Amino acid sequence: MTVTIYHNPECGTSRNTLAMIRQSGVEPIVIDYRKTPPARTRIRELVSAAGLTLRQAIRQKDTPYAKLGLAGTSLSDEQLLDAIAAHPILLNRPFVETPLGTRLCRPSELVLDILENADIGPFTKEDGEVIIDAEGKRVTGSGSA
Template sequence: MDITIYHNPACGTSRNTLALIRNAGVEPTVVEYLQTPPTRAVLQELISSAGLSVREAIRQKGTPYAELGLDDPKLTDDQLLDAMLAHPILINRPFVVTPWGVRLSRPSEIVLDILPLPQKGPFHKEDGEVLIDAEGNRVA
């Protein structure tokens, strides 16, 4: 099964999402996008396929968002994409691509909507929240 996650290992949501994919019995392609940013075309496709606007795909927290003046509502999508490509930390994460769709998995359990496989066992997020019970069923 071909699944790709655009991952930041320093992000708890991204780590939880990756763990949920693995809990489904799949080893995804992991793209550490801070080291290997997507191309402009790939980034546009991720955003579009996830049903988001470019502005919705920008991460504000812990980024140079404000310092770069990206809160200016007059900025075009092209200008926002330019900023995201110049500063990949601005790309919100994790984006996950599966044969069943693309999602920005915030919160991490959104990835379950595009993982049709049953989970292989219980799953707890890093903060202890139970998402999957002992039988592999979604709790939320």
């Protein structure tokens, strides 16, 4: 199974997602999208495959979103792609692609829906939130990180 994660190693959600992928027995292709930004067409493919609009894939927190004036609803996809090209950190993360689908994994446990082996055993996020308990059951009501 080929799994690709568009990853930001400074992001806890991204690190948790990567850890779940690895705990499933898969060593993914890890792309630090800040250092190797995906091309415009690739961004469009990822966003579309995840069932999102480009605007939904834009990260506002801890980015130059407000400073760049991206809140305006009149901006076209091309303008948003221009902003992402200039500031890759604007692309929300982590996007994960597997043969079972593509997701923006926020919260990180969404990755379990697209892994062939989602039975990863107990898993606790960096912040202490239990995602899968000692019996291997997914804990419901998990909030996003």
